[in-house]
Amino acid sequence: xxxxxxxxxxxxxxxxxxxxxxxxxxxxxxxxxxxxxxxxxxxxxxxxxxxxxxxxxxxxxxxxxxxxxxxxxxxxxxxxxxxxxxxxxxxxxxxxxxxxxxxxxxxxxxxxxxxxxxxxxxxxxxxxxxxxxxxxxxxxxxxxxxxxxxxxxxxxxxxxxxxxxxxxxxxxxxxxxxxxxxxxxxxxxxxxxxxxxxxxxxxxxxxxxxxxxxxxxxxxxxxxxxxxxxxxxxxxxxxxxxxxxxxxxxxxxxxxxxxxxxxxxxxxxxxxxxxxxxxxxxxxxxxxxxxxxxxxxxxxxxxxxxxxxxxxxxxxxxxxxxxxxxxxxxxxxxxxxxxxxxxxxxxxxxxxxxxxxxxxxxxxxxxxxxxxxxxxxxxxxxxxxxxxxxxxxxxxxxxxxxxxxxxxxxxxxxxxxxxxxxxxxxxxxxxx
Amino acid sequence: xxxxxxxxxxxxxxxxxxxxxxxxxxxxxxxxxxxxxxxxxxxxxxxxxxxxxxxxxxxxxxxxxxxxxxxxxxxxxxxxxxxxxxxxxxxxxxxxxxxxxxxxxxxxxxxxxxxxxxxxxxxxxxxxxxxxxxxxxxxxxxxxxxxxxxxxxxxxxxxxxxxxxxxxxxxxxxxxxxxxxxxxxxxxxxxxxxxxxxxxxxxxxxxxxxxxxxxxxxxxxxxxxxxxxxxxxxxxxxxxx
Numbered sequence: 196x197x198x199x200x201x202x203x204x205x206x207x208x209x210x211x212x213x214x215x216x217x218x219x220x221x222x223x224x225x226x227x228x229x230x231x232x233x234x235x236x237x238x239x240x241x242x243x244x245x246x247x248x249x250x251x252x253x254x255x256x257x258x259x260x261x262x263x264x265x266x267x268x269x270x271x272x273x274x275x276x277x278x279x280x281x282x283x284x285x286x287x288x289x290x291x292x293x294x295x296x297x298x299x300x301x302x303x304x305x306x307x308x309x310x311x312x313x314x315x316x317x318x319x320x321x322x323x324x325x326x327x328x329x330x331x332x333x334x335x336x337x338x339x340x341x342x343x344x345x346x347x348x349x350x351x352x353x354x355x356x357x358x359x360x361x362x363x364x365x366x367x368x369x370x371x372x373x374x375x376x377x378x379x380x381x382x383x384x385x386x387x388x389x390x391x392x393x394x395x396x397x398x399x400x401x402x403x404x405x406x407x408x409x410x411x412x413x414x415x416x417x418x419x420x421x422x423x424x425x426x427x428x429x430x431x432x433x434x435x436x437x438x439x440x441x442x443x444x445x446x447x448x449x450x451x452x453x454x455x456x457x458x459x460x461x462x463x464x465x466x467x468x469x470x471x472x473x474x475x476x477x478x479x480x481x482x483x484x485x486x487x488x489x490x491x492x493x494x495x496x497x498x499x500x501x502x503x504x505x506x507x508x509x510x511x512x513x514x515x516x517x518x519x520x521x522x523x524x525x526x527x528x529x530x531x532x533x534x535x536x537x538x539x540x541x542x543x544x545x546x547x548x549x550x551x552x553x554x555x556x557x558x559x560x561x562x563x564x565x566x567x568x569x570x571x572x573x574x575x576x577x578x579x580x581x582x583x584x585x586x587x588x589x590x591x592x593x594x595x596x597x598x599x600x601x602x603x604x605x606x607x608x609x610x611x612x613x614x615x616x617x618x619x620x621x622x623x624x625x626x627x
Numbered sequence: 628x629x630x631x632x633x634x635x636x637x638x639x640x641x642x643x644x645x646x647x648x649x650x651x652x653x654x655x656x657x658x659x660x661x662x663x664x665x666x667x668x669x670x671x672x673x674x675x676x677x678x679x680x681x682x683x684x685x686x687x688x689x690x691x692x693x694x695x696x697x698x699x700x701x702x703x704x705x706x707x708x709x710x711x712x713x714x715x716x717x718x719x720x721x722x723x724x725x726x727x728x729x730x731x732x733x734x735x736x737x738x739x740x741x742x743x744x745x746x747x748x749x750x751x752x753x754x755x756x757x758x759x760x761x762x763x764x765x766x767x768x769x770x771x772x773x774x775x776x777x778x779x780x781x782x783x784x785x786x787x788x789x790x791x792x793x794x795x796x797x798x799x800x801x802x803x804x805x806x807x808x809x810x811x812x813x814x815x816x817x818x819x820x821x822x823x824x825x826x827x828x829x830x831x832x833x834x835x836x837x838x839x840x841x842x843x844x845x846x847x848x849x850x851x852x853x854x855x856x857x858x859x860x861x862x863x864x865x866x867x868x
Contacts (some may be wrong), residue, residue: 215648216649216845219842278855300850485854
């Protein structure tokens with residue numbers, strides 16, 4: 196199903212024209228109304244009239260998280276505050292919160308784009324959707340909420356937290372779709388086990404997950420444990436919140452709402468475009484936002500554009516699920532390592548649990564990485580030999596996958612800290 | 628239907644249009660709103676072939692029309708209802724319509740022209756009543772209808788209308804806009820230039836806001852109606868901040 200078939204199947208040349216028109220008027224507005232951009236454009240002697248093709252975008256300056264902080268709270272708004280009907284702030288996973296605003300039109304656009312994502316994930320007006328993203332300053336809860344309501348779903352705005360109550364409500368209200376972070380869905384699955392609830396006895400059919408990187412093997416795990424069809428969707432509050440891209444039921448990459456966002460994939464170090472299909476940092480320019488337009492926002496998220504077309508009929512290009520953050524990237528003995536590469540290995544090893552933590556330390560000027568992995572209780576308590584085997588197996592696979600030696604330590608079930616939002620996967624104890 | 632990319636044009640040394648990009652899809656009403664002197668008329672004159680583009684690309688049904696003459700544009704199916712009607716005052720209504728049917732006669736013969744004229748009389752019954760009357764003696768609203776009918780005689784693919792509401796009484800304006808909506812219902816494509824932003828946005832699917840030769844806003848007509856800048860600048864709705 197498509198929410199806006201004519202738009203989601205737009206032809207390539209028509210899309211380019213639309214993007215150019217929208218880019219030109221966006222640049223006019225930010226150059227006129229946002230002092231930050233006006234100054235940057237002047238410094239670069241850039242006139243918004245100079246944009247004659249989408250490639251000219253490369254001449255524009257980047258916007259980074261620090262720019263948002265420096266202009267805290269309203270400095271980057273392109274409309275007077277009286278035209279703003281909603282304010283959100285970033286989840287502040289790292290550092291000070293950043294503030295974003297929406298006009299009435301922005302809220303409508305946002306709802307509509309989220310409706311596309313929800314529809315693509317298989318959900319329709321007949322579904323009962325349980326939104327376990329936090330409501331409040333975080334964009335996740337409200338973003339999904341408005342999109343789901345626009346479609347006509349029955350929305351349960353339960354917000355995050357209180358896992359047992361989530362399950363109780365899921366059971367009693369017969370929720371058919373769950374919105375949460377992928378890691379939280381596993382917390383729910385584990386808690387169901389504890390409560391003696393069989394997930395197959397629930398009405399749950401779809402899971403719409405976002406907010407943190409996860410792997411294909413984790414998807415299989417979620418699908419199997421909860422008996423659902425899990426899809427990934429992507430967004431970040433600085434750009435809009437959820438609604439930027441999402442998977443269709445082909446589960447093969449996230450269709451980007453390209454009529455509203457212009458994306459580039461750049462090498463995080465040189466900031467030059469990577470060759471088509473290679474991994475790099477996602478950089479986004481908004482094309483229709485009124486209150487808070489962003490020009491070339493560096494998301495720090497790593498992904499790549501997938502080649503080829505999708506059988507679902509959407510013509511928008513697909514990005515691979517985010518593989519981590521360019522600043523989460525660990526450089527160990529000169530090798531770039533992403534936590535997701537480690538996760539992938541762990542999931543393929545039998546007997547381990549999908550909970551892990553990566554600890555990085557520095558001893559005598561040498562980096563040491565230890566992966567803590569939870570294993571099943573049975574395994575942990577008595578099968579010493581089996582444990583050794585597993586440790587060796589993981590070590591071997593990690594070193595062949597990553598090219599550096601990594602220590603592995605098995606820990607008992609539920610010893611690692613559980614998170615109701617974004618899981619903390621990396622603990623870097625190094626001081627530089 | 629119509630795609631314009633980075634258009635620049637003007638008169639002598641005066642650059643009026645600066646880097647204009649816009650498009651019109653088949654079956655749409657697209658409006659260009661803006662104040663006096665923003666460049667709206669210049670823009671349609673370039674499309675109609677009356678004025679040369681200095682720079683940029685113009686495609687009509689996929690065909691490059693950058694250097695196409697006004698006659699050729701009419702033959703391609705792109706007609707203009709000019710600002711201030713410009714009907715032939717000393718000719719009667721019927722002769723005005725026959726003139727509008729020139730390209731149709733060349734392509735399909737006089738029978739087709741007769742048939743099309745009857746279509747216009749059905750659409751504009753008042754013109755049927757006045758078919759032998761001199762165009763100069765018609766009221767403003769009737770002249771506007773005649774100008775529209777004359778353009779439609781060519782069975783165009785794209786109708787461009789330059790300020791059809793200028794100088795007309797509110798009731799007549801309403802009637803003109805009803806006819807424009809009707810044109811879309813019949814499958815026509817319309818590019819509508821208007822100072823009357825509210826009426827234009829209410830009838831249109833999408834719109835562009837032109838200010839000093841630049842497109843400063845674009846989007847669905849309903850979004851533009853809701854946009855606070857548009858409300859302040861063009862709909863005279865000032866909020867107390």
